[in-house]
Amino acid sequence: MLDETAANASTAEIMDGIGKAARAASRPLATLGGERRRAALLAMAEAIRAASDTILKANARDVAAARESDMGAAMVDRLALDADRIEGIATGIDAIADLPDPVGSVIASWDRPNGLKIERVRTPLGVIGVIYESRPNVTADAGALCVKAGNAVILRGGSDSVHSSRAIHACLVEGLKTAGLPGEAIQLVPTTDRAAVGEMLAGLDGNIDVIVPRGGRNLVARVRNDARVPVFAHLEGLCHVYVDASADLDMAKAVVVNAKMRRTSVCGAAETLLVDHRAAGTHLGPLIEALGEAGCEVRGSAAVVDLFADVAPAVAADWSTEYGDAIISVALVEGVEGAIAHIERYSSHHTEAVLAEDATVVERFFDEVDSAILLHNASTQFADGGEFGMGAEIGIATGKMHARGPVGVEQLTSFKYRVRGSGQTRP
Amino acid sequence: MLDETAANASTAEIMDGIGKAARAASRPLATLGGERRRAALLAMAEAIRAASDTILKANARDVAAARESDMGAAMVDRLALDADRIEGIATGIDAIADLPDPVGSVIASWDRPNGLKIERVRTPLGVIGVIYESRPNVTADAGALCVKAGNAVILRGGSDSVHSSRAIHACLVEGLKTAGLPGEAIQLVPTTDRAAVGEMLAGLDGNIDVIVPRGGRNLVARVRNDARVPVFAHLEGLCHVYVDASADLDMAKAVVVNAKMRRTSVCGAAETLLVDHRAAGTHLGPLIEALGEAGCEVRGSAAVVDLFADVAPAVAADWSTEYGDAIISVALVEGVEGAIAHIERYSSHHTEAVLAEDATVVERFFDEVDSAILLHNASTQFADGGEFGMGAEIGIATGKMHARGPVGVEQLTSFKYRVRGSGQTRP
Numbered sequence: 001m002l003d004e005t006a007a008n009a010s011t012a013e014i015m016d017g018i019g020k021a022a023r024a025a026s027r028p029l030a031t032l033g034g035e036r037r038r039a040a041l042l043a044m045a046e047a048i049r050a051a052s053d054t055i056l057k058a059n060a061r062d063v064a065a066a067r068e069s070d071m072g073a074a075m076v077d078r079l080a081l082d083a084d085r086i087e088g089i090a091t092g093i094d095a096i097a098d099l100p101d102p103v104g105s106v107i108a109s110w111d112r113p114n115g116l117k118i119e120r121v122r123t124p125l126g127v128i129g130v131i132y133e134s135r136p137n138v139t140a141d142a143g144a145l146c147v148k149a150g151n152a153v154i155l156r157g158g159s160d161s162v163h164s165s166r167a168i169h170a171c172l173v174e175g176l177k178t179a180g181l182p183g184e185a186i187q188l189v190p191t192t193d194r195a196a197v198g199e200m201l202a203g204l205d206g207n208i209d210v211i212v213p214r215g216g217r218n219l220v221a222r223v224r225n226d227a228r229v230p231v232f233a234h235l236e237g238l239c240h241v242y243v244d245a246s247a248d249l250d251m252a253k254a255v256v257v258n259a260k261m262r263r264t265s266v267c268g269a270a271e272t273l274l275v276d277h278r279a280a281g282t283h284l285g286p287l288i289e290a291l292g293e294a295g296c297e298v299r300g301s302a303a304v305v306d307l308f309a310d311v312a313p314a315v316a317a318d319w320s321t322e323y324g325d326a327i328i329s330v331a332l333v334e335g336v337e338g339a340i341a342h343i344e345r346y347s348s349h350h351t352e353a354v355l356a357e358d359a360t361v362v363e364r365f366f367d368e369v370d371s372a373i374l375l376h377n378a379s380t381q382f383a384d385g386g387e388f389g390m391g392a393e394i395g396i397a398t399g400k401m402h403a404r405g406p407v408g409v410e411q412l413t414s415f416k417y418r419v420r421g422s423g424q425t426r427p
Numbered sequence: 428m429l430d431e432t433a434a435n436a437s438t439a440e441i442m443d444g445i446g447k448a449a450r451a452a453s454r455p456l457a458t459l460g461g462e463r464r465r466a467a468l469l470a471m472a473e474a475i476r477a478a479s480d481t482i483l484k485a486n487a488r489d490v491a492a493a494r495e496s497d498m499g500a501a502m503v504d505r506l507a508l509d510a511d512r513i514e515g516i517a518t519g520i521d522a523i524a525d526l527p528d529p530v531g532s533v534i535a536s537w538d539r540p541n542g543l544k545i546e547r548v549r550t551p552l553g554v555i556g557v558i559y560e561s562r563p564n565v566t567a568d569a570g571a572l573c574v575k576a577g578n579a580v581i582l583r584g585g586s587d588s589v590h591s592s593r594a595i596h597a598c599l600v601e602g603l604k605t606a607g608l609p610g611e612a613i614q615l616v617p618t619t620d621r622a623a624v625g626e627m628l629a630g631l632d633g634n635i636d637v638i639v640p641r642g643g644r645n646l647v648a649r650v651r652n653d654a655r656v657p658v659f660a661h662l663e664g665l666c667h668v669y670v671d672a673s674a675d676l677d678m679a680k681a682v683v684v685n686a687k688m689r690r691t692s693v694c695g696a697a698e699t700l701l702v703d704h705r706a707a708g709t710h711l712g713p714l715i716e717a718l719g720e721a722g723c724e725v726r727g728s729a730a731v732v733d734l735f736a737d738v739a740p741a742v743a744a745d746w747s748t749e750y751g752d753a754i755i756s757v758a759l760v761e762g763v764e765g766a767i768a769h770i771e772r773y774s775s776h777h778t779e780a781v782l783a784e785d786a787t788v789v790e791r792f793f794d795e796v797d798s799a800i801l802l803h804n805a806s807t808q809f810a811d812g813g814e815f816g817m818g819a820e821i822g823i824a825t826g827k828m829h830a831r832g833p834v835g836v837e838q839l840t841s842f843k844y845r846v847r848g849s850g851q852t853r854p
Contacts, residue, residue, distance in 0.1 A: 027771075031795050104794070112816055116805055123797065125827055209827060230657065230828045251850040258852035344454075366845050367531070368458050370550065378543055378848025387853065388844070389539055400552055400636060400841035401657045402829035414827035417815075418793050421805025423678035425685035426814065 011193045018154055018187050019204030022127045025184040026152040030124045034101030034150075036179050041097035041144055044175030045090040048140065051171050052086050058167035059136065066134075066160055079134045079161055089140045089168070092392065096144045099391040102410050103150040117420040122413040124150030126209040129200045130394070131156045131223060133215035136164035142214065143172045143186045145394050149412035154208065156189040156200060158215075203229040212394050212407070232407045234398040236322045237267030238348040239380045242339035242365065243287065244356035245278035251377060252283060252355045253290040258379040259353060261294045265324050267396060268351050268383030272319060274339045277332045280307060284332070291328060301331035319346045336361045340368050347371055349398050351383040372398055372405040438620045445581055445614050446631030449554045452611040453579040457551045461528030461577075463606055468524035468571055471602025472517040475567065478598050479513050485594035486563065493561075493587055506561045506588055516567045516595070519819065523571045526818040529837050530577040544847040549840040551577030553636040556627045557821070558583045558650060560642035563591035569641065570599045570613045572821050576839035581635065583616040583627060585642075630656040639821050639834070659834045661799075661825040663749045664694030665775040666807045669766035669792065670714065671783035672705035678804060679710060679782045680717040685806040686780060688721045692751050694823060695778050695810030699746060701766045704759045707734060711759070718755060728758035746773045763788045767795050774798055776825050778810040799825055799832040 029037065048055065059081040066076050102122045109119040128151045130142040139155055146153035157165040169188040176183050189196050200208060201223060210230045213223040220233050241259050243252045259270035273291075275284045280303075288298050288308055299314035311330070318329040319342075333339045336354070343352055351373040354365040362376050373383050383406070385393025390408030397403045403411035456464065475482065486508040493503050529549045536546040555573045557580060559565040566582055573580035584592040596615040603610050616623050627635060628650060637657045640650040647660050668686050670679045686697035700718075702711045707730075715725050715735055726741035738757070745756040746769075760766045763781070770779055778800040781792040789803050800810050810833070812820025817835030824830045830838035 030797070110816060112814070116809065116814075118815060123827075248850070254852055255850060262853055362847075370457070371843065373844045373846065375846040376848060378846060378851040379853050381853040382543065382846065382848075382851065387539070387543075388545060389537060400550075404841055405844050414831055416798065417800045417832050419800065419802040419805060419809065420789075421803060421809075423675070423682060424805040424809065425681055426689055426806050426808040 011191055011195045012199060014191055015189070015196055015199035015204055018189065019127070019207030021184040022152040022154050022187060023207045025182040026124065026126050028182055029147065029152055029185045030103065030150045032181065034103055036181060037147055037150065038097045038101070040147060040176050040179035040181050041093050042175075043178035044140075044144065044172045045093040045097070047171035047174040047178075048086060048090045048093070048168065051167065052083060055086055055164065055167040055171075056081060056083070058163035061163045062136075062161050071160070075134060079136065079164070081136060081164060085137070089137050092137075093140060093144045096148050096392050096409070099148060099409055101148075102413050107415055114424050115422060116424055119418045120415050121418055122410070123416050125412055125414050127152045127154065127207055128412065129154045129156070129208040129211045129229075131197060131200060131211065131213045131215075131219065133158040133219060134160040135214075136161040136168060138214050139165045139168045139188070140172065141392065142212070142394055143169070145392055145409060146412060147176070147185060149409045151412055152185045154187050154189065154200065154204075156197060159192040162192060198226070201227045201229075214395060230402065232395060232397045232399070232403050232411070234267060234348065234350055234396050236348045237269070237350040237383070237396070238272070238320070238322045238346060239268060239270050239351045239353075239383070240272045240274055240339070240343050240347060241270045241353045241355065241380060242274040242333070242336065242343075243276060243279060243283055244336060244354065244358060244361045245276040245283070246358035246361060247279070247283060247355040248357060249283055249286060253286060255353070255355055255377065255379050256287055257290050257294045257296075259381055260291065260296055260328050261326060262379070262381045264326050266381065268381045269324070270353070270380050271322055271328065272346070273328055273330045274333045274342055275330065276335055277303075277338075278335065280332055284308070284330075288330065295326055297327045299327065299329045303332045304330050322348070336364050340365065343369055343371070350396065351375070351380045353378065353380050372396070438618055438622045439626060441618060442616070442623055442626035442631060445616065446554070446634030448611040449579040449581050449614060450634045452609040453551065453553050455609055456574065456579055456612045457530065457577045459608065461530055463608060464574055464577065465524045465528070467603050467606035467608050468520050468575060469602075470605035471567070471571065471599045472520040472524070474598035474601040474605075475513060475517045475520070475595065478594065479510060482513055482591065482594040482598075483508060483510070485590035488590045489563075489588050498587070502561060506563065506591070508563060508591060512564070516564050519564075520567060520571045523575050523819050523836070526575060526836055528575075529840050534842055541851050542849060543851055546845045547842050548845055549837070550843050552839055552841050554579045554581065554634055555839065556581045556583070556635040556638040556656075558624060558627060558638065558640045558642075558646065560585040560646060561587040562641075563588040563595060565641050566592045566595045566615065567599065568819065569639070569821055570596070572819055572836060573839060574603070574612060576836045578839055579612045581614050581616065581627065581631075583623060586619040589619060625653070628654045628656075641822060657828065659822060659824045659826070659830050659838070661694060661775065661777050661823050663775045664696070664777040664810070664823070665699070665747070665749050665773060666695060666697050666778045666780075666810070667699045667701055667766070667770050667774060668697045668780045668782065668807060669701040669760070669763065669770075670703060670706060670710055671763060671781065671785060671788045672703040672710070673785035673788060674706070674710060674782040675784060676710055676713060680713060682780070682782055682804065682806050683714055684717050684721045684723075686808055687718065687723055687755050688753060689806070689808045691753050693808065695808045696751070697780070697807045698749055698755065699773070700755055700757045701760045701769055702757065703762055704730070704765075705762065707759055711735070711757075715757065722753055724754045726754065726756045730759045731757050749775070763791050767792065770796055770798070777823065778802070778807045780805065780807050799823070
């Protein structure tokens with residue numbers, strides 16, 4: 001018991017120091033200018049290229065440990081780096097460096113009758129906590145995105161990638177220092193004590209402004225339940241595609257197959273296909289056939305199975321399941337109204353698509369479905385900050401506060417008002 | 428004990444029902460269109476005018492109870508209504524009705540190289556919880572603002588104003604129903620059991636999206652500490668005015684006196700005056716004199732007292748005190764850099780003003796001070812949604828997430844992305 005208490009106290013002290021150092025570093029990061037931050041990012045990328053051998057050696061230790069612990073092959077693949085992946089990490093940081101600087105940009109401006117000129121301008125959020133699992137590239141991506149937006153960041157990686165993350169982190173710190181920015185602007189939690197996560201979720205005495213979890217459902221659920229500070233995250237991406245009777249059939253086949261099958265593991269993959277009952281005789285069969293040809297298992301509602309006896313019947317849980325695999329549930333609905341009702345009941349409010357040529361159907365879907373991203377005649381797999389033209393994203397948020405949808409550099413900022421007067425007093 | 432348990436269970440059940448009804452009502456409120464919401468607000472104002480006598484009678488009960496309980500005269504004045512104040516409440520709702528409808532407005536739009544057209548459009552937040560104290564007009568203001576932005580609202584007023592709030596709330600519900608909107612879009616918590624507040628702070632099972640406290644420091648502190656959902660609030664308004672050596676003296680005198688003395692109890696009132704040490708011989712004396720003539724007590728730093736022996740010395744606590752009264756603390760600082768350092772240490776990050784003719788001083792102040800509202804050559808008392816041209820505000824937020832500064836109709840919205848394609852699939 002004594003030992004445990006001492007260990008906990010030590011983690012608490014470490015995390016307290018990290019929080020204070022991050023808050024202090026956030027000031028120069030916010031005020032020394034975008035050119036300095038850009039220079040730091042470019043220097044980070046160079047440092048990663050120069051340290052490629054060191055990073056590979058560190059990664060080899062993580063991979064060896066993972067194999068010994070019987071980690072699955074897919075997980076080992078996520079963890080493993082090679083020269084190409086390291087160059088990809090460096091190139092990614094270069095790309096973030098060249099994004100427009102959000103800090104200080106004027107979001108809105110207007111004049112008042114009394115002559116006051118009001119501007120709303122972007123400011124950094126402050127300190128961002130990132131809690132992630134095994135992918136070591138998150139260390140670089142998340143660190144670079146937060147710094148681009150003028151924020152300090154506290155990174156807490158998974159123990160599986162600890163050596164890789166430390167090697168990459170050293171390069172990020174080197175880049176900061178090369179540009180004359182404080183190394184504490186990107187800190188990697190040094191302890192693998194799980195209590196460190198609890199400290200971060202509690203907000204480090206006001207020294208963390210927002211938490212971003214990057215990882216599986218269990219991690220995100222814990223962060224959302226326990227965090228005492230705002231969280232940018234989505235728990236799941238249970239995305240729907242609705243095919244209206246007015247939809248172009250060839251387009252619908254291509255978009256539905258892409259939405260489901262391009263990559264089945266991403267959060268923007270479609271999980272449920274809703275087909276207008278008026279299209280049961282025209283669209284439903286060809287869509288099921290196209291999905292089957294693409295290698296997708298189809299599970300149908302009772303009405304679908306009645307029409308296509310070779311389709312497996314869906315059970316109640318199917319409508320709430322994010323398969324993350326080549327499986328799709330298919331239901332017939334009463335037009336766009338039925339689709340909206342189904343989506344409201346089962347959606348995770350991440351991304352939904354409507355395939356239709358009837359403009360009133362599209363507008364109703366766009367008005368009434370309350371999800372972060374709505375698409376017309378396009379694949380749900382476009383739910384991605386890069387595809388939105390935001391450059392890079394730290395994740396996708398389904399919360400309605402502050403950030404919703406892709407969380408890119410702009411979403412990692414706050415704002416303030418600047419009001420210019422000429423001696424105005426308030427009557 | 429049995430009775431108490433039963434009472435608690437009952438409050439939990441009541442609040443659970445209120446949360447579910449609010450969430451259900453938020454759908455038609457969001458989707459039936461801005462014209463419907465505007466009609467409801469106009470009908471609410473009419474209902475309040477028509478029920479003026481009923482409201483006055485209800486208010487008389489609250490005022491009588493307050494006098495019996497030895498409530499202070501200032502508090503009784505806040506509670507008391509008369510015909511003019513009721514007309515003011517109705518006029519305020521009419522003004523909110525006529526604000527531009529934020530729902531569906533396009534915040535940003537851009538096209539992608541693949542032809543996708545992306546729009547970010549405003550949507551309601553959902554359900555807003557408002558917890559307030561004795562001012563019965565908050566019932567009407569907060570209810571109307573939330574509905575204007577397409578949100579359902581759960582109002583929890585203080586027990587002091589319970590009869591007044593119920594009478595006003597009945598008019599709001601009448602207005603909703605007149606326009607064909609569900610009466611549950613504005614609910615007033617019927618019980619004065621304090622456990623109801625705890626239920627709201629816990630978020631009513633996901634049925635409250637954001638909480639707005641309206642009241643004194645103790646209420647706001649409790650809400651900020653205990654809420655498990657986002658909060659729009661400021662704990663205090665410890666606002667600073669910095670007078671640079673380059674400031675126009677006459678302007679500085681007028682603005683400083685207005686910032687402090689126009690209304691000493693509002694959150695935008697100045698509490699600390701920082702004067703450039705290079706202006707100690709030119710500006711400091713006249714500013715102290717002007718404040719004294721306006722009836723303000725001045726408490727000075729050691730350097731100030733050295734120069735002006737009749738100024739009372741400030742103690743350490745003065746720099747952290749929101750007086751809410753005709754008292755100001757005054758310090759000499761080392762130019763704008765010293766002012767920024769003082770503000771960073773003591774400010775509540777609400778509102779600060781810089782009085783200067785030197786543009787580099789102004790830009791540095793605007794860049795480096797991290798508060799919600801920064802003013803140049805204007806009074807801190809302009810920190811107000813109405814003065815910003817937002818029409819009305821539900822409060823001022825000092826948090827950095829989502830809403831910062833005045834919280835008006837726009838800040839009570841979220842957004843979603845609408846993406847229009849022509850069959851795009853993701854490669």
